[in-house]
Amino acid sequence: METKLSGRLAIVEQDDWLKPVEGAMTERYAHFCRRLSGIERTAGSLVDYANGYLYFGFQYDPVRRGWWFREWLPGAIDVYLFGDFNGWQRTELPLRRGAGGVWSIFLPDESFAGRLVHGSRVKILVHGRNGWLERIPAYIRRVVQDEQSKDFSGQLWAPAKPFDWNGDRFDISSLGSLYIYECHVGMSQEKEGVGTYAEFAGTVLPRIKEDGYNVVQLMAVAEHPYYGSFGYHVSNFFAPSSRFGTPEDLKALIKRAHELGLAVVMDLVQAHYVKNINEGLNELDGTDHHYSLPGPAGEQPYWDSKLFDYGKPEVEHFLLSNVKYWLDEFHFDGYRFDGVTSMIYTHHGYTEFDSRDKYFTDVNGDALAYLTLANKLVHDFRPGAVTIAEDVSGMPGMCAPVPDGGVGFDYRLGMAVPDFWIKLLKEVPDEEWNIWEMWHMMVDRLGTVKTVAYCESHDQALVGDKTLAFRLMDKQMYTDMNRSAENLVIDRGMALHKLIRLFTISLAGDAYLNFMGNEFGHPEWIDFPREGNGWSYAHARRQWSLSTNGFLRYSFLGEFDKAMIGLMRRYGVLTSGFAYNHLMDEMNKTIVYSHRGDLLFVFNWHPQRSIPGYEVPVPAPGRYRIVLSSDAKRFGGYGRIDESVDAFSFPRTHADGSVGHYIKVYNLSRAALVLKKQED
DSSP states (O other): OOOOOSSOOHHHHTOGGGGGGHHHHHHHHHHHHHHHHHHHHHHSSHHHHOOGGGTSEEEEETTTTEEEEEEEOTTOSEEEEEEGGGTTOTTSEEOEEOGGGEEEEEEEHHHHTTTSOTTOEEEEEEEETTEEEEEOOTTOSOEEEOTTTOOEEEEOOOOSSOOOOTTOOOOGGGGOSOEEEEEESTTOSSSSSOOOHHHIIIIIHHHHHHHTOOEEEEESOEEOSOGGGTTOSOSEEEEEOGGGOOHHHHHHHHHHHHHTTOEEEEEEOOSOBOOOTTTSSTTTTSSTTSSSOSGGGGEETTTTEEOOOTTSHHHHHHHHHHHHHHHHHHOOOEEEETTHHHHHBTTTTOSOOOSGGGGGSSBOHHHHHHHHHHHHHHHHHSTTOEEEEOOSSOOTTTTSOGGGTSOOOSEEEOTHHHHHHHHHHHHSOGGGOOHHHHHHHHHOSOTTSOEEEOSOOHHHHBTTSOOHHHHHHTTHHHHSOBTTOOOHHHHHHHHHHHHHHHHHHHHSOSEEEEETTGGGTOOSOBOOOOGGGTSOOTTSSOOGGGGTSSSBTHHHHHHHHHHHHHHHHHHTGGGSOSOEEEEEETTTTEEEEEETTTEEEEEEOOSSOOEEEEEEEOSSSSEEEEEEETTOGGGTSOOOSOTTOOEEOEEEEOTTSOEEEEEEEEEOTTEEEEEEEOOO
């Protein structure tokens, strides 16, 4: 890779705001370059370096005819391999310590044929400073839990017939704009229980396709011992969660998604790992500084978890191998990197980023260098793959190309937008909403930084928070969502639910994200089974029937979302750049803007004021036809707009002598119109 340390970085040349901190930016890039150079000297390339999953753990040797098992445990005193294949004899098979603290053992077929087979349960016994402990190998590819004892153990996963990827040539870069459907496989079914990969592939993927989304973002993929952690306390980084099915089931899900034209992005958790001794990496070699820094520096106090030591070469190798593994073995199309802010700051983001200096204070340089390496690896190995940063800080250069001095992400999540909607709905009455503040929040981003827009995700749906639908309609959703009921709270809630989503998707980013079920206003919260709720699955599922039974209003919201996504895709709105603002009418709470020069958006946020014959400026003279009305009856509105009537523009001379063009519309309260200029 060509490095640029002799001159000014392109990222600094292009942004005067960064020139006062040019030294910090240059050192950040130099740090990455030093790490990369070391890797290339020893391995030849970053892609070849990230092959830990092909060396550690169980690897079959066809020449010697048997299994190698290797584990990096520099602090261990003794290590043994055991499992059902040797009658759980804990100290029968000692490993030999090698260079760099790598322990290994060879298990020849002549001794273990018929015993060490696909599905064999395995563990390691590690004698370290913390005693003699039974542990699960770090690179294990499958972990299962015993139903009676609830104990976890690893499995040798080596199916006789490799998964058939024949014909799978999907490339996410062919999709254009990304419309992301965020999902959790376990809670994706209507039953009160845990959904499976196979059920998801059969029932949810077709729904996602039909609704117009083109990217499936899978959460909670890597194994985690506590279901209620939402997959964020990972224990086994190379093992897809067995509670949803086998690795082959996950591969089949991804292949089926590709057949439907859907990309699959993994929610990758490398910001921290579970503290558990029995299941995870914590103190695996007997020390507190194996995968972490020693002492408090290795703790994530806000999440009750452990932090990775991104500066340790073996940890870097482990994590980069993990990045390549999911792309290689499972054909994922990219990643949403979770907890980036926690990774790159020693305060983990718990501060206000209200000055330039804050972005360059308390920075974890090793983590930033690691993320830059990870992004380079992803794009070197799979050029079309996509990476998304969950970063609330807005760290400069997060989405800039690596050669320019950036970290290399393709997108960042627009995390301020959902926070804004929640604050507005909680604290400000409708009639006091400031349309200038609303506009500014949607468009306050750098044009050079691709942003994933969303008004709510799984974060807002968890216990302790509320979805937009529940925040808008609350307990009335239990009694008055049937189509025959008349309820002003429901009317308001449905109207604003549609407006907020259309406003966000058409203004706030270059891609769009929705959490499954939120598109039709799925009621209540997400609450995984726990002692406090009697281990119930009642709130850890998706009640799809609410949107399909024909008697409830949820279907109206779902139909609007489908039409909205279809409109955005049909006219390429997400690729058209920032909208052009034509009108801000504070008195009538009306905002008018356009995309592409021919697509006009009219939003009336006023709770009561509807205005017939309202004059709207248009980007060009001509005939305008309504292509979407949030008040249409098929979307649960009152159908007060005749969508068959076109609006013809007329000129008006302004005070400065310029001539503008206008149309007249029925400007309905709490409603939005989208009009398209017709080619006559």
